[in-house]
Amino acid sequence: MSVEETLNPLFKKIQELKPQFIQRLADAVAIKSVSGDETLRPEVVKMGYFLKSELEKLGAYDIQMKDLGIQPPPVDNPKLNLPPVVLSRIGNDPAKKTVLIYGHYDVQPAGIEDGWDTEPFELVVKEDEDKLVGRGSTDDKGPVMGWLNVLQAHKELGLELPVNIITCFEGMEESGSIGLDDLIAQEAETYFKGVDAVCISDNYWLGTKKPVLTYGLRGCNYYQIIINGPGADLHSGIFGGVIHEPMTDLVNVLSKLVDVNGNILIPGVNEMVAKVTPEESKLYDDIDFDVTELNLASGSDTAIYQSKKEILMHRWRFPSLSIHGVEGAFSGAGAKTVIPAKVSGKFSIRTVPDMDSAKLDKLVLDFVNAEFAKLNSKNTIHAELIHDGDYWVSDPFNESFTAASKATELVWGVKPDLTREGGSIPISLTFEKQLKTSVLLLPMGRGNDGAHSINEKVNISNYIEGTKTLGAYLHYFGASQK
């Protein structure tokens, strides 16, 4: 029987189970598993146990809730436990290949007060707009549920899985995947022994129409500059003009990091970036993208570059620096006449080949400290790396990518574009290094899903067709030479 003949009933079953699959995603979204908010840590843990329970029902065994210990500083609660990594197996046939599927069950912060149209932690089903709206719908609960959906469809059909599966679902991806590198290293020759490919579904199509496979990612080094002044917040009438104000120092230093066109101003950073070769430049020619897609996705006309190649290169293979915000200053509505006593400016740099992460940290922190020193302020500074994740680039023509390409074409009727990504999934690199195998990024959602933003959604069609694609990938990969 050909792979396509096997997939036909599987796709029908997936279609038939659509209401159950949407309910599964709704149940997952309802759990506020925000890893960046310490007060919500119990919800993150709850989400891990939700997965455990689903996996048990779907026939997984040897389920291990891996304890990663105490979260290292900076934390408010010095005894805060990291959420567990959910390891499990489905199938253990030595004649079959083994695929490790990775996903994360934590999400970015979200509150209706951020401007969401609906409660972020209630999945809203908009059949007429083909949308499922809610925090984590696309990043990354949708894809993780997609894998569970594939298991359920096989189970209900009584269809044998074409590969052995190992799950690795973590709860700290949005906060730097703390502890996961160590776990992977530790399990490389034990739980993860014999893995033939790693498949990660945690990114997006480039645009909104054409599916993609992704073979490269930028890294991300996230920093904060803490400036400490008075002992407590002060009244600006009484103290304005007579003390050094932390916010003045901070905006001064932040303004030195990047120019308005996104050029990083920290000396030495751009020099580390690999030069564009003519061969690389040619790879961009066929990709389906233009500035209109970028403007649609950003909901604005604020593009720095107009040409496809410039846009994609600056998203994929050049570094960028974003200033995310300030902790400790007045951030509410209205007019508070406060001099904030301690402010923390947050920014991150997206990294690319051949930047060295440790060298970058030194360049950044030395520069920040030197710029602050120039100010001659009596306030004090502490600049630090909060977390980092390296960039990653793979071979897009290996067996795993080929299987994913066939699966995508079967489901969507079009060959996927081969893309890189601006975002970071640092764990890709770790899997590749530690398991000495290849990693594939097989996205489910679209470029306008609004991951990390308000009104995050996944299209219903992407959720369902994406589930089919994940299933088909397993079958094509299982059918290829062991």
Next chain:
Amino acid sequence: MSVEETLNPLFKKIQELKPQFIQRLADAVAIKSVSGDETLRPEVVKMGYFLKSELEKLGAYDIQMKDLGIQPPPVDNPKLNLPPVVLSRIGNDPAKKTVLIYGHYDVQPAGIEDGWDTEPFELVVKEDEDKLVGRGSTDDKGPVMGWLNVLQAHKELGLELPVNIITCFEGMEESGSIGLDDLIAQEAETYFKGVDAVCISDNYWLGTKKPVLTYGLRGCNYYQIIINGPGADLHSGIFGGVIHEPMTDLVNVLSKLVDVNGNILIPGVNEMVAKVTPEESKLYDDIDFDVTELNLASGSDTAIYQSKKEILMHRWRFPSLSIHGVEGAFSGAGAKTVIPAKVSGKFSIRTVPDMDSAKLDKLVLDFVNAEFAKLNSKNTIHAELIHDGDYWVSDPFNESFTAASKATELVWGVKPDLTREGGSIPISLTFEKQLKTSVLLLPMGRGNDGAHSINEKVNISNYIEGTKTLGAYLHYFGASQK
């Protein structure tokens, strides 16, 4: 009977009523009358009615809860009502002078998460530290309760008030006293007709040991710079490097406003400031103050100037510019990789003679717009004045100041320093202009009370002796020539 003979039993009664007076302040602090938070507007209104009820009990009549109408933009709720101004009379003897007492019953925002040691809206009585801790304890619920305490002490003693009193208690002082200017103009010849002096108790001693009377205030013009970019918050991995980021633009513009030593960099602003004359300079020689007091009050060693004269001049008679914070950016703990779509930078300028408020607005907004234009960003800017209040300077040797000086010396055993203030009470100027009378600032609290900050307090001794001072002021002023 001399004024001092009259005051003797009054002071005793005030001492005796201390527990009731502290309870009154606790009841007031428990009402979260934050005028800057629209969601708490019902609490502000509740606080106005608390005062009405107290005034009724203490013999006030003709109580009018003046409706100031709808709050003008910028507001979230376009139908938000302003809180009422509480007007009332105690006494109406044409042979007596009439004193208008002004205070405000709204407070600055506060939350335990800001770093308070205790719940900000629960008054904590620390007898051993001589402190009453809570939001509004010193700014301005303590002084407003002080006036009520004076009324109660007279009532319980059966002692006749030496003057007629008119109260004017507003609920929008921390948000620019919206609507009060118009009300004062409107009532100048009606409710407020015949006022001989206005007494405002809404500022602080310069230091912590010596009482003061205050004859000058800086004004405050509060601005926001709104920069609008993408249609929603975006993922910095996907959009970093390819769109113009509002935060980059904002820190750039904010960094152009003021240098680290507090020098305002907006051309034309410093040129409007009155020159220091030798006579004025001499006035600072005798004031009890040094940099140690400033460092104690700021809880740090971040003073820009070391000499008493430079510090006080920069607090009182030179302008300053403080950057208060950013609305719309990431402001929480942790590491959120967001590109905020719309950010609003808040800053204010403390104004002094002879700055023209309208001219200042034009200089500031033109400069901000010009600096933004230089950036050539595709984001859009809207800079605006949120509210303003003019500076004020009075004659510190008139009858009202003389009465207050005697009262202070009787209670505290020392002649008060004559000071100015860095903070603004713009309504001082309005009263003076509209009622064609003199305004006196008679502070209750100390320089380290932490108004607008965490752990705001008033000393128990200041609350009680301050109540005596307010009462004694009325008697000395009432005894002076009508």
